[in-house]
Amino acid sequence: xxxxxxxxxxxxxxxxxxxxxxxxxKGGVGKSLIASTLALTLARRHCKVGLFDLxxxxxxxxxxxxxxxxxxxxxxxxxxxxxxxLKYMSIVYYSGEYASPLRGAExxxxxxxxxxxxxxxxxxxLIIDMPPGISDATLDIIRLVKRINFLIVTTPSRLAFxxxxxxxxxxxxxxxxxxxxxxxxxxxxxxxxxxQVEARGLTFWGEIxxxxxxxxxxxxxxxxxxxxxxxxxxxxxxLKV
Amino acid sequence: xxxxxxxxxxxxxxxxxxxxxxxxxKGGVGKSLIASTLALTLARRHCKVGLFDLxxxxxxxxxxxxxxxxxxxxxxxxxxxxxxxLKYMSIVYYSGEYASPLRGAExxxxxxxxxxxxxxxxxxxLIIDMPPGISDATLDIIRLVKRINFLIVTTPSRLAFxxxxxxxxxxxxxxxxxxxxxxxxxxxxxxxxxxQVEARGLTFWGEIxxxxxxxxxxxxxxxxxxxxxxxxxxxxxxLKV
Numbered sequence: 001x002x003x004x005x006x007x008x009x010x011x012x013x014x015x016x017x018x019x020x021x022x023x024x025x026k027g028g029v030g031k032s033l034i035a036s037t038l039a040l041t042l043a044r045r046h047c048k049v050g051l052f053d054l055x056x057x058x059x060x061x062x063x064x065x066x067x068x069x070x071x072x073x074x075x076x077x078x079x080x081x082x083x084x085x086l087k088y089m090s091i092v093y094y095s096g097e098y099a100s101p102l103r104g105a106e107x108x109x110x111x112x113x114x115x116x117x118x119x120x121x122x123x124x125x126l127i128i129d130m131p132p133g134i135s136d137a138t139l140d141i142i143r144l145v146k147r148i149n150f151l152i153v154t155t156p157s158r159l160a161f162x163x164x165x166x167x168x169x170x171x172x173x174x175x176x177x178x179x180x181x182x183x184x185x186x187x188x189x190x191x192x193x194x195x196q197v198e199a200r201g202l203t204f205w206g207e208i209x210x211x212x213x214x215x216x217x218x219x220x221x222x223x224x225x226x227x228x229x230x231x232x233x234x235x236x237x238x239l240k241v
Numbered sequence: 242x243x244x245x246x247x248x249x250x251x252x253x254x255x256x257x258x259x260x261x262x263x264x265x266x267k268g269g270v271g272k273s274l275i276a277s278t279l280a281l282t283l284a285r286r287h288c289k290v291g292l293f294d295l296x297x298x299x300x301x302x303x304x305x306x307x308x309x310x311x312x313x314x315x316x317x318x319x320x321x322x323x324x325x326x327l328k329y330m331s332i333v334y335y336s337g338e339y340a341s342p343l344r345g346a347e348x349x350x351x352x353x354x355x356x357x358x359x360x361x362x363x364x365x366x367l368i369i370d371m372p373p374g375i376s377d378a379t380l381d382i383i384r385l386v387k388r389i390n391f392l393i394v395t396t397p398s399r400l401a402f403x404x405x406x407x408x409x410x411x412x413x414x415x416x417x418x419x420x421x422x423x424x425x426x427x428x429x430x431x432x433x434x435x436x437q438v439e440a441r442g443l444t445f446w447g448e449i450x451x452x453x454x455x456x457x458x459x460x461x462x463x464x465x466x467x468x469x470x471x472x473x474x475x476x477x478x479x480l481k482v
Contacts, residue, residue, distance in 0.1 A: 028269015104345030
């Protein structure tokens with residue numbers, strides 16, 4: 001029998017114009033920083049934006065946004081709190097500060113629950129911070145969120161791209177929309193990633209230089225937007241709204 | 242009913258003196274590079290070493306070691322091939338170059354199978370490259386490999402340590418042995434990680450500076466050992482054998 005909550009998910013997301021799932025082959029490539037900064041950038045451009053942290057393996061957007069002790073309001077579902085001009089919802093509201101070694105079925109259940117209860121209402125963009133890589137959770141979200149578009153983050157590292165390549169191949173096979181690839185933490189000139197991306201018929205959104213100052217800006221959204229990283233991200237042509 | 246293969250695992254590992262599971266809170270912190278270089282370093286010091294890549298989310302040790310087209314030999318189980326003085330076994334032998342979106346039960350099954358069939362015989366050290374973070378797979382491996390010791394890799398980043406902290410808390414709760422913590426990709430002076438580690442009664446193994454040249458050494462074990470990264474790892478006091 002199908003879980004009755006699954007039917008509600010489409011209804012919950014019908015006021016959302018575009019769903020962007022920020023994803024990576026593996027962790028540590030800046031996925032959560034890009035998802036958060038992307039959401040903040042679009043909000044500053046007067047778009048209605050939601051940020052949804054579904055990275056249950058390592059939810060960190062609340063640390064990046066400098067948000068503490070926030071709790072969503074319950075009202076015929078859950079209303080995500082407004083933070084820095086965003087509607088913000090995170091799996092961390094439920095898992096808290098503790099280790100949450102959710103077993104497979106629990107992860108699946110938590111994802112369905114969060115997608116089914118969160119009332120986003122009207123949004124121009126819903127940015128999802130995805131779990132890294134290709135996991136049950138990734139496949140669950142693809143199945144549950146029908147209008148999902150992937151924005152893939154990689155670094156120039158061969159080790160990172162090794163896994164991104166597999167993610168791209170899988171998404172292509174599943175006919176899931178990939179709107180672009182961002183190359184983050186760029187240090188040396190090299191066209192490898194762009195070449196690989198374009199050879200697969202995908203759009204290369206551009207590169208963001210490695211920014212040693214970024215760490216200092218974590219937890220302060222104004223500093224974050226003012227970093228080299230924040231500026232370069234804001235200059236991406238595809239983000240012009 | 243218990244899977245009959247589980248009983249064999251202890252038998253398969255009984256000739257192994259020390260089992261070191263190199264683990265991280267999230268990906269991208271250099272876990273696989275540390276696992277591989279650690280194994281190579283110990284092998285050069287005339288230890289009998291096995292390297293076992295169980296990071297099914299993103300197996301990369303074969304890329305680091307520059308190994309291609311290797312297949313283990315079947316003989317009353319599986320004999321891991323000898324590579325650069327190591328016995329080397331990877332989940333990639335089975336998942337190949339393709340995306341392997343193994344669903345939960347399949348991951349569990351693959352881990353049991355690999356642990357039950359691989360014949361390590363006598364080893365001083367078996368280094369396991371673990372799946373990142375706290376997942377079903379991590380919990381499975383803890384359950385299956387009774388004499389496991391964790392060596393945890395983090396970076397100075399608050400975002401990386403946020404997740405490492407949860408991993409440490411969970412392992413402590415489960416009374417799993419943690420032999421130490423390595424701080425990788427260090428860029429600025431800061432005692433934050435060491436402090437946090439020692440406050441938890443754990444051993445801080447030391448820090449390894451960020452090495453921009455490391456990427457060039459991937460796939461070439463001689464270059465790898467000669468990098469700043471390789472040298473600093475080799476100098477860790479706890480590794481003196």
